[in-house]
Amino acid sequence: MEFIAILANTARSQAYLQTLLKENLKPIEVFILDDNNEKYLGKISNKTEISKDNKQSYAFKFAVMNPEEDLITTLSKTDIPYTIINTPDINSKDVHLAISKSDIKLVIISVYAGQILKSKILSLRKKYIHVHSGKLPQYRGSTTLYYSLLEQNKVAASAIIINEGIDTGDIICIKEFDFNFDPKLIDLIFDPLLRAVVLIYALKHLSKKYKKSMLQNISDGEDYFIIHPLLKHVAILKEVKKCTSV
Amino acid sequence: MNYKYSTINPTTNKELYMYSGYHGVEFVKAYKLNRNTTIKKCLEKLQKIKDKEEITDKILNFFMCDKHEKEEATKLFLNLLKNKFNIIHKDLSRLELNKTIDDLDYLFNKASSNKILEKSRIDNLVKKFEIKKSFTGEISALFSNTVLQHDIDETYHLIFSFLISKYFIVSNLLKYLSVLLKLNDLLIYRLYNEECINIDLLSCSILLELNFFYELEESTLGN
Numbered sequence: 001m002e003f004i005a006i007l008a009n010t011a012r013s014q015a016y017l018q019t020l021l022k023e024n025l026k027p028i029e030v031f032i033l034d035d036n037n038e039k040y041l042g043k044i045s046n047k048t049e050i051s052k053d054n055k056q057s058y059a060f061k062f063a064v065m066n067p068e069e070d071l072i073t074t075l076s077k078t079d080i081p082y083t084i085i086n087t088p089d090i091n092s093k094d095v096h097l098a099i100s101k102s103d104i105k106l107v108i109i110s111v112y113a114g115q116i117l118k119s120k121i122l123s124l125r126k127k128y129i130h131v132h133s134g135k136l137p138q139y140r141g142s143t144t145l146y147y148s149l150l151e152q153n154k155v156a157a158s159a160i161i162i163n164e165g166i167d168t169g170d171i172i173c174i175k176e177f178d179f180n181f182d183p184k185l186i187d188l189i190f191d192p193l194l195r196a197v198v199l200i201y202a203l204k205h206l207s208k209k210y211k212k213s214m215l216q217n218i219s220d221g222e223d224y225f226i227i228h229p230l231l232k233h234v235a236i237l238k239e240v241k242k243c244t245s246v
Numbered sequence: 247m248n249y250k251y252s253t254i255n256p257t258t259n260k261e262l263y264m265y266s267g268y269h270g271v272e273f274v275k276a277y278k279l280n281r282n283t284t285i286k287k288c289l290e291k292l293q294k295i296k297d298k299e300e301i302t303d304k305i306l307n308f309f310m311c312d313k314h315e316k317e318e319a320t321k322l323f324l325n326l327l328k329n330k331f332n333i334i335h336k337d338l339s340r341l342e343l344n345k346t347i348d349d350l351d352y353l354f355n356k357a358s359s360n361k362i363l364e365k366s367r368i369d370n371l372v373k374k375f376e377i378k379k380s381f382t383g384e385i386s387a388l389f390s391n392t393v394l395q396h397d398i399d400e401t402y403h404l405i406f407s408f409l410i411s412k413y414f415i416v417s418n419l420l421k422y423l424s425v426l427l428k429l430n431d432l433l434i435y436r437l438y439n440e441e442c443i444n445i446d447l448l449s450c451s452i453l454l455e456l457n458f459f460y461e462l463e464e465s466t467l468g469n
Binding site: 016044113114151152172184187222223224225226228229230231233234236237238241 | 261263264265266268269270271273277369372373376397419420421423424425427428445459462463466467468
């Protein structure tokens with residue numbers, strides 16, 4: 001199965017790329033969105049303190065991530081052609097031009113926080129795969145991993161084909177797990193790994209004949225907005241408490 | 247540590263809550279200190295206002311209780327809001343308002359008579375608040391008097407706080423507590439940096455939020 005990847009320079013993209021290669025699923029081409037601005041959320045910068053052991057790699061299920069290994073370093077170990085597009089914006093003219101030149105229909109998307117694909121790029125008749133870290137349609141929107149931990153004691157991710165709504169696209173697959181990870185590393189390590197796991201499931205699902213995606217019923221489920229930091233702390237402290245009581 | 251979320255204006259800092267850091271139990275302590283200090287400040291202000299003695303005493307009583315009386319605090323909040331609602335509607339009756347204000351009025355009337363609140367309308371208001379942080383921004387040009395405009399804007403935020411609190415009690419969905427926390431952050435920011443006209447209502451809003459949080463803390467963290 002052939003696919004390309006559009007990757008913002010974020011931890012999520014690092015987890016995607018490193019896991020794809022580990023699973024021997026190589027993109028035909030990679031487009032990296034980066035204008036070298038450190039302010040974008042989700043980037044692992046020099047200031048980000050992830051672990052005392054900076055050389056540590058992380059794993060969840062079969063997903064892997066070495067936060068110290070950036071996208072270019074990973075790609076340099078392979079023969080995958082890549083292009084750095086000097087913009088953070090998935091909806092920019094440069095991105096549109098680059099993708100429209102590709103014949104490949106399947107596109108893995110990992111953008112900077114808060115961005116959605118607008119109608120112009122969606123009109124290119126590609127299938128854009130996005131992995132949302134929440135069980136759909138129950139948990140649509142932002143920071144649903146924390147809400148799910150608080151309300152269900154579970155974490156989940158759903159791979160979808162992007163449409164014009166927010167997390168309303170057709171569902172390729174959903175996977176739900178018990179949470180068993182350092183709760184202080186949810187945003188920059190666990191969330192990317194969780195999504196990477198489900199990305200692999202999604203690609204394997206799509207590679208099978210007669211496997212189709214499921215239509216979402218928009219009237220089902222809940223829309224979530226970014227969780228208040230106090231509730232995020234309660235979610236993390238709850239997991240910390242679980243870890244210390246074992 | 248400081249609780250920063252009521253010291254930064256969320257209407258001009260759209261990324262305020264994104265990728266918030268983890269600071270352990272110290273953050274929870276800082277939050278409680280922020281809310282308790284704010285209620286004390288409100289009480290100090292209220293004590294200086296004539297005709298507010300009875301309300302001040304009630305708020306003080308709720309505040310001093312180890313476990314705030316949720317039902318009683320909700321009743322007090324509703325009664326104070328009903329009075330305020332009637333007053334501002336004398337000013338608003340001659341104006342053509344927007345759909346959001348109509349929804350807030352409609353839901354408040356339902357809540358006042360203890361009827362079931364429609365989820366879809368509540369969710370529309372949540373979306374409006376999360377994106378715009380204001381319910382009256384689109385009609386601000388209708389007001390020549392900026393104090394009145396501020397009062398109406400604040401009152402509708404407080405009506406929203408009451409509706410969200412009522413809906414959270416029924417649904418127990420944490421997304422509603424999340425929006426209440428953000429709403430009170432905004433109102434506290436305005437108390438310290440701009441102006442707060444309805445101190446008694448703000449106190450009720452914070453008291454209810456604290457009550458919800460203590461219950462969540464106890465059920466989730468066991469302390």
